Amino acid sequence: xxxxxxxxxxxxxxxxxxxxxxxxxxxxxxxxxxxxxxxxxxxxxxxxxxxxxxxxxxxxxxxxxxxxxxxxxxxxxxxxxxxxxxxxxxxxxxxxxxxxxxxxxxxxxxxxxx
Amino acid sequence: xxxxxxxxxxxxxxxxxxxxxxxxxxxxxxxxxxxxxxxxxxxxxxxxxxxxxxxxxxxxxxxxxxxxxxxxxxxxxxxxxxxxxxxxxxxxxxxxxxxxxxxxxxxxxxxxx
Numbered sequence: 297x298x299x300x301x302x303x304x305x306x307x308x309x310x311x312x313x314x315x316x317x318x319x320x321x322x323x324x325x326x327x328x329x330x331x332x333x334x335x336x337x338x339x340x341x342x343x344x345x346x347x348x349x350x351x352x353x354x355x356x357x358x359x360x361x362x363x364x365x366x367x368x369x370x371x372x373x374x375x376x377x378x379x380x381x382x383x384x385x386x387x388x389x390x391x392x393x394x395x396x397x398x399x400x401x402x403x404x405x406x407x408x409x410x
Numbered sequence: 411x412x413x414x415x416x417x418x419x420x421x422x423x424x425x426x427x428x429x430x431x432x433x434x435x436x437x438x439x440x441x442x443x444x445x446x447x448x449x450x451x452x453x454x455x456x457x458x459x460x461x462x463x464x465x466x467x468x469x470x471x472x473x474x475x476x477x478x479x480x481x482x483x484x485x486x487x488x489x490x491x492x493x494x495x496x497x498x499x500x501x502x503x504x505x506x507x508x509x510x511x512x513x514x515x516x517x518x519x520x521x522x523x
Contacts, residue, residue, distance in 0.1 A: 330510055338500055338514035339453070384453065388510040397468070398510055400453040 298323045302385050302401035310409050313375050317404045319385030320367040329361055329368050332384040334403070339384055342370075375408045382406075413437055414515035416501050422521045429488040431518050433501030435481075441504040442484040443511060444468075444476065446497040453500070459484055491522045 299322040309315055319329065328346040332339035343352045348363035356375075361368045372379055382403040389397060413436030423429050433442065444456040445468075455468030457476040465476050473495060477485045488495055501515040 328510060338517055340514070341512045344508075344510065386453075386510070397455065397458075398453075402450065402452040 298387070298389065298399040300385055300387050300399050300401035302383075302404050304404060305402070306405040306407070308407045308409065309375055311375060311377060313408075314371065314373045315375060315406060317370040317372075317383050317385075317406070318367065319370070319401055320365075321385075321387045321399075322366065323387045323389045323399060325389045326363070327388040327390050330386045330388065330398070331359055331368075331370050332386065334382040334384055335380075342383075372406075375406075377408050377410055380406060380408045414501060414503060414513055416499075416515040416518050418518060419516065420519045422523060423491050424523055425492060426490050429491050429520065429522075431486040431499055431501075431520070433484045433486070433515055435484075435501075435503055437503060437505065437513075438481055439503045439505055440481075442478065443502040443504075444474075444484065444486045445500045445502060445514075446470065446495075447500060447517075448497050456486065456499075488520075491520075493522050496520060496522045 301320050303318045328344050330344045331342040333342055343359045345361035348361050351358055351360045356373045359370045382405050384403045385401040386398040415434045417432045443458040445453045447453050454470045456470055456474050457468050459465045459478045475487045499518045502511040503513050505512055
């Protein structure tokens with residue numbers, strides 16, 4: 297059975313802090329790992345990682361995949377109150393030409409206090 | 411924002427009644443998905459569609475059926491709603507060339523009493 301585990305489950309920081317969120321997985325036929333941000337509504341896509349060691353960046357957010365360790369981290373630097381959200385990790389599996397099914401972790405609830 | 415709408419956005423229904431949730435997209439994407447989100451479980455795939463009249467089961471498909479008669483519409487039906495189906499339901503799509511879900515609809519909060 298595919299498994300995606302995120303840690304910590306929740307985290308409280310102050311504005312300006314840097315945070316690191318973790319995602320580990322056990323998935324057959326790994327295809328890619330995805331990160332989403334969910335505020336009080338639908339998840340929004342952040343990153344998709346397929347290659348190990350390649351960092352993806354978007355502003356203050358960055359993520360990297362370690363296929364040897366079957367894990368990924370999501371870093372947020374200089375946090376702001378608007379970063380408060382649930383961060384979801386998901387892993388896609390599937391072979392070439394087929395739809396890639398996602399298995400989601402339970403998420404990390406990040407609270408950024410002013 | 412990707413053009414995905416869901417209806418209704420909120421619904422309260424009684425155990426044993428049929429319920430249909432609608433997802434509508436304006437993006438003409440081939441792949442559409444229904445997920446449910448519950449505390450302690452995260453997002454779980456119910457059913458997905460890879461084209462008109464082409465659907466398949468996800469990991470929690472028992473008690474649900476789907477239909478897709480047009481590219482833009484994907485319907486989720488609870489034939490006889492149970493309290494365990496109280497949840498938030500999200501529709502999602504994958505754009506062409508993408509291997510995975512990129513855009514989610516706004517969600518439908520369903521309460522079965």
